[in-house]
Amino acid sequence: MDLESIPGVGEKTARALSELDDPERALRTGDVATIATAPGISQGRAARIARGAIRLEHDDPGGFLATDRAREVYRTVRSLLEARTVTDYAAQRLATIYPSPCRSRIAEVQAFACEALERDPDPDVLAALEGVAPLREPGDVRVRERCLATTDAERYSEAREAIPELSVEIVEDAQGLAELARGYSTVIALDESFAGVTLDGDVQVRPDALETPAEVVPERPLAFFARNRDRLQAAIAVHRAADLEAACDLAALEDGLSRLTEDGTVAGDDELDRLTTAIDDLDATASAAESVANDHLREAIREQDVTIEGSDLLSLVERGAGVDSLLSRELADEYARAVAAARDHLVDALDLDQGESEIARRAFSDEPTFPVERDEDVIGRLREELTAAKERRAGRLKRDLAADLADRREGARRLVRDALELDVELAIARFADDFACTMPTVVEPSDVEDGTAADVGFAIEGGRSPVLDEPLERIDPVDYEVSGVALLSGVNSGGKTSTLDLVASVVVLAHMGLPVPAERVRLRRFDDLHYHAKTQGTLDAGAFESTVREFADLAQGGEGSLVLVDELESITEPGASARIIAGILEALSENGATAVFVSHLADEIREMADFDVTVDGIEAVGLVDGELEVNRSPVKDHLARSTPELIVEKLAGEHDSAFYGALLEKFE
Missing domain, CATH: 3.40.50 (Rossmann fold)
Structure with a gap:
């Protein structure tokens, strides 16, 4: 794969991507986590690069979502999927799954989604996933x-x-x-x-x-595992909870991680801990040992009467002797005991071995002095000995642990990658469960026997729109099937727009390769989706011209398109709207497109069209306590009655008045 041929990838980015171990695999599979490890590439940008690479791989021209409303529906269903992820990675990874017109891409994601639907979103697995994130490089290790x-x-x-x-x-x-x-x-x-x-x-x-x-440099592999210890431990927990096949020996990796601290040093070794503690406590312990000796001497001096004869005192003075000489002469035994206590305290408190003890005991001289003081040179030598021993021990432990972990690095990467991918699969499974989804059948027009492209549109059974802000159990299931072009009529608030939203959601998800919110769906593979939302108010001349031009382009090249339009008549006067819509439908029908136009002018449009346009209707059964009772599934080849007609019919039935009867006859 030529990296610079990927949309949005220039020379600098291609150079960064080439530093990955296997950039083609990462790009082809949408591995956002690996792509984001390339220098200067964030996770969000990695998702965009992956989408571009996937389009390149499948020769996807893009542009399936041809209108703002179509893109809005896609963003909505994607947000519903992302809301069911645990990790940020999975949300970004879902961004690489987009609606495509390419058969190969749809089939590729369908295979992935079918496996995802077999996953069980166990709460223990979801809880374990909270600690998983893409692995981080340790940065500069010095x-x-x-x-x-x-x-x-x-x-x-x-x-x-x-x-x-x-x-x-x-x-x-x-x-x-x-x-x-x-x-x-x-x-x-x-x-x-x-x-x-x-x-x-x-x-x-x-x-x-x-x-x-x-x-x-054992610090190199150890730094990687130390920085990612928590993430790896979480990935291990995910594999165990989900009973996933692991890319490495979980017990061995877990044991290695348990011997590693966050700063990359080896934990759990008693000898290393002893040396570290001895070095840290050396100065404080030496001071405490001095205090032990001096306290002993003070107590001895208080309790003992020292008598010096005059001739002896004169002799000491003449020789310039001081307190030390007195100690040596009168308290020699007590001084020896005091120094011995200081030495023992230093050795015992630091838990020194035999060789270290020999050095430590020289820290207090046999020559009497008061107060007793440690020999700083000896303490320095002891510190050097302890430090050297610690470094030798730590070095050996690091080398041993690094040898254990170094060969597990790639396995650890796969372990985390598999856990993150599981989150993507579980999000799809949770979405499918929450919206009662099924995998659709996507039909190629050429696969239809004795038919043309116009013979295949979409057929939805038991569909429930995921974009409705209602609990699933409160949404009435909808059955709707269209081949070619159709007008959809119905009462206000009867569900016409919701039906278009359902069709758009199903088509978007199906072209993403994902399960759709319905009991059964069969649809053709469309080239693009044009969904025009209801226009608020009459358009001015410029906007009206732009809208007509857009439909003109679609009519000339719309074969394989799905066109959903909500009340186009609002763009101008009703009479002109009916003529314009009739002309658009004629062009779309001739061109082999599939289209559903919601309109209150269905009867007028049908009369003006020069072909037998299908008119479907969302029928209101009647009024119950002033509320419409509606059959949400459109009835084929049926012009639905309007709300005013239902109200007049209700009044005519309740009152014996010629006036209501005359009004009712106007609707016939």
């Missing part, structure tokens, strides 16, 4: 305590491109490598020439490092 080193400029460029998460340094020899080791916790040498060189610090010689980036 690791500052590790670096790559090489002597080769070309290798340097390769390393920067392959592993941008690490700094890459050029060195001349082993001495340069040693200098790097003093500034980084780990130095990874890329040149085999350094093999066998012994240096202080953590220096690794790995000529294959660029081929195994996950081992060198």
Whole structure:
């Protein structure tokens, strides 16, 4: 697929799309989530690009919705579908399902919709879907305590491109490598020439490092899983609740995620937790250990009488001795006990191992002093030892976990993608259930035996308009069938406009490839839908001319069109309207279009038309307590009586008056 041939895709966007792993698959299937991962493409724009790609794939000329009212009906039914989604993705994905005149596209979506109708919108599945969203890329990951080193400029460029998460340094020899080791916790040498060189610090010689980036920078896969942990866990819950076939081992992925924190570090390791806590608490614990020693000495001094003979005091003064000497002479044992208590507190409170304890005990000197103070140099060395141990432990754990998760990345993507697609399917299933829908039969005119295109229009049984703002159970089912052109007559508020809305909704949904709100539907595949809503008031000369021109174009090229018109007579005077509508119907009939014109001038139009135009009627059965009782399904070949006729008929039956009888005869 030539990306730049997609409508709305220029050179820059095509370049961004080409960075996807499989852009053609994403575009062809309408995978909005994947398309939106391309640089600079939002989810809404991804939906528009997907629609363009689908049109290109099916050679769809577009323009099926030919009028504002037709587009309004489409927006309404799409909003009803979107209202039944849980995720934002599913709402955007539904935007890629549009009414198309192309047989291949309709069949493609029908196959998808038929599978969707088999889905069960279980509340547990819908609840789990609330946490699912398209996966996010972790962005820039930088690791500052590790670096790559090489002597080769070309290798340097390769390393920067392959592993941008690490700094890459050029060195001349082993001495340069040693200098790097003093500034980084780990130095990874890329040149085999350094093999066998012994240096202080953590220096690794790995000529294959660029081929195994996950081992060198485990933070790369871990950052992806850490940022998407909640979304992946939600996708796992969806698969389990819906009993979906998973693209990866759910238990293994769940176990890996449970060992990962939000910031990409490894969780659940007691030794790493011990080292982390020891580093965090080192300064506070050292201060507490000082207090333990000093409190012990203060108490000892309070409780013990110290006697110094004059000659001894003179000797101490002459030597310039101070309190420390007194402590050494008189309280040596107590000082030793105080220092031992401080050391024990430091070791026990930080839960240090044997090697760490040996360093920690040197933090308090055996030489008496008061107050007792820790040796900051020793505390610094202990911190370095703990930090190095922590980094070694964390590095190993990261590498192990990254090895477990790295190969599951594509499976995890499919896991989320399948969960999001399930939301699309469930929205269709919920819509179909809420509006008692069925899959329609879409007929090709050429499939009709011994007929022409005009022999196939639409046939709806038990249809209920989804655009009515009424609960489904309060909507009367409608049966209506039209082949060729027809006039639809009926009383005011009898449901003529609602019938047009039902037909338009059914046709739009059928050409989207989706189930329609009826018990049974059979219709031809139309090229476009022209739905003209009722005009408010008489049009001025310019607007009238524009309207007539529009119908002239339609009459000349409307074969395969469905034309729905609501009371066109309101555009001008009734007498002229009847003539104009009759002429339009004649042209549409000759051209093989399917049309329904709602009109109160049906009788006049029929008389003026030069062919036998069908007149259907939504018949009012009568008046009950001043309210019309209506049969909502149009009666074929029947001119419906008007509301005034019904009222006069009612009055004539209630009163023995020649006046009402005479009025009633005027309607005959």
